[in-house]
Amino acid sequence: MQRVFSLLVDNNPGVLSRISGLFSRRGYSIDSITAGVTADPRFTRITIVSSGDELILSQIEKQVRKLEDIIEIKVLEPSDSVxxxxxxxxxxxxxxxxxxxxxxxxxxxxxxxxxxxxxxxxxxxxxxxxxxxxxxxxxxxxxxxxxxTGITGLNRGMKDVTLIDQDGNVETLTQE
Structure with missing residues (x-):
C-alpha cells in the first residue's frame, strides 16, 4: 500500500535531513520525496510518498508529526487531491x-x-x-x-487549507 503525505514545515536548515533521518532510523520506505519553498518563504512544503502496511503508514504519520519543524502533516487521498x-x-x-x-x-x-x-x-x-x-x-x-522529480500534490479546493499569519498563528480552514 502506498500513501502520499504533504508536510508543511518551517524553512530551517537541516529539516529535510531530519525527516529523511527519521525514515532511515525506523526502516521506513521513501518511494519519492520532493521539497520546495511555499509562497511564504518562512515555510517549505515537502511531499513524501511511502509504502507499507496500514500500521507502518500510521506510524510514519505519528512519528513525523512529532518532529520539531513540522507545522502540519496531511494524507493526500487520491479522490480529494491532485x-x-x-x-x-x-x-x-x-x-x-x-x-x-x-x-x-x-x-x-x-x-x-x-x-x-x-x-x-x-x-x-x-x-x-x-x-x-x-x-x-x-x-x-x-x-x-x-x-x-517524484510526486508533489495538494488537496483540492478550500478543504484543509492552512493559513499562518505574520505572528506564526496557525489556522486550518476545514470547509467541504
Missing part, C-alpha cells in the same frame, strides 16, 4: 527518428525543450501512470538520460 510529477528525457534521435518521437510527445502534450543534431530532450508533467505510459512508448528508442 498529484503531479515531472520527467525530463533525453532521447537519441537521428533525423528520421526525430519526427516519430515528436509525434509521441505531442500525443502526451509533452514539450520538446532541447534539440541537438543527435538527440531530443522532452519534458512531461502528469500522473505517474501517464509518465509510465509515455516512457513505455519510448521503449523502442535509446533513452540517454532520464530525470524524474
Amino acid at each position: 498529484y503531479r510529477e515531472l520527467i525530463m528525457v533525453k532521447v537519441k534521435a537521428n533525423k528520421s527518428e526525430r519526427s516519430e518521437i515528436i509525434s509521441v510527445a505531442d500525443i502526451f502534450r509533452a514539450k520538446i525543450v532541447d534539440v541537438e543534431k543527435d538527440s531530443l530532450m522532452v519534458e512531461l508533467t502528469g500522473t505517474q501512470s501517464k509518465l509510465d505510459a509515455f516512457l513505455n512508448l519510448l521503449g523502442g528508442y535509446d533513452i540517454l538520460e532520464l530525470a524524474r
